[in-house]
Amino acid sequence: MSGLGAVAVSVCCASLICALVSNFVSDSSVKRVLNLVLGAFMVCSLIFPVKSAVQGIREEIPESSQSAVQSATADEAQYNRQIVAETRKNLENTLTALLNQNGIYPESVEVILSVKHDNSIIISRIGIYIDKSCTQTDKILELTAQNFGITPNIITE
Numbered sequence: 001m002s003g004l005g006a007v008a009v010s011v012c013c014a015s016l017i018c019a020l021v022s023n024f025v026s027d028s029s030v031k032r033v034l035n036l037v038l039g040a041f042m043v044c045s046l047i048f049p050v051k052s053a054v055q056g057i058r059e060e061i062p063e064s065s066q067s068a069v070q071s072a073t074a075d076e077a078q079y080n081r082q083i084v085a086e087t088r089k090n091l092e093n094t095l096t097a098l099l100n101q102n103g104i105y106p107e108s109v110e111v112i113l114s115v116k117h118d119n120s121i122i123i124s125r126i127g128i129y130i131d132k133s134c135t136q137t138d139k140i141l142e143l144t145a146q147n148f149g150i151t152p153n154i155i156t157e
Contacts, residue, residue: 014045080119087121088113091148095126098147104140106130107157126152 018038025031091111099106110127126148128140137154144152 010045010048014042018042080115084113084115084121091123095128095144095148098143099128099140102139102143104130104134104136104143106134106140123148123150126150127155128152129155129157132156 018041022031022035022038025034088111091113092109095109095111096106099109107129110129111123112125112127114122114124116122126144128144130137130140134156140154141151144150
């Protein structure tokens with residue numbers, strides 16, 4: 001905040017100096033040139049304090065905080081991957097239990113998840129691996145579509 005105060009003080013001082021110098025000169029072509037020079041002086045008096053304030057802010061940010069931000073981002077990505085893996089495992093167990101309750105015993109169940117840009121998790125694809133002797137594919141399709149809202153891929157082994 002001290003940088004902002006320095007900018008305000010320097011702009012006020014530069015404005016007063018320009019106003020005083022401008023009042024001492026009479027209306028003529030010299031005054032036009034003087035106004036041009038005073039305008040350039042005002043621009044410089046605005047630029048230099050702002051530039052030094054920005055440099056001061058950059059110097060105040062320690063390098064360790066930047067590495068901490070990168071570390072936090074990496075930790076968050078790892079946490080998100082763990083959430084997706086746990087969600088996938090829970091969905092696979094739930095689908096297997098649902099099929100088992102209805103007398104269908106699949107060899108394995110695979111749920112593929114996708115993460116959208118807003119960090120929401122959606123079911124992208126479901127693969128159900130069954131034995132060749134299983135004749136309840138219509139029941140599997142119906143149960144999965146009813147409970148998970150997606151038509152599964154049924155693969156016979």
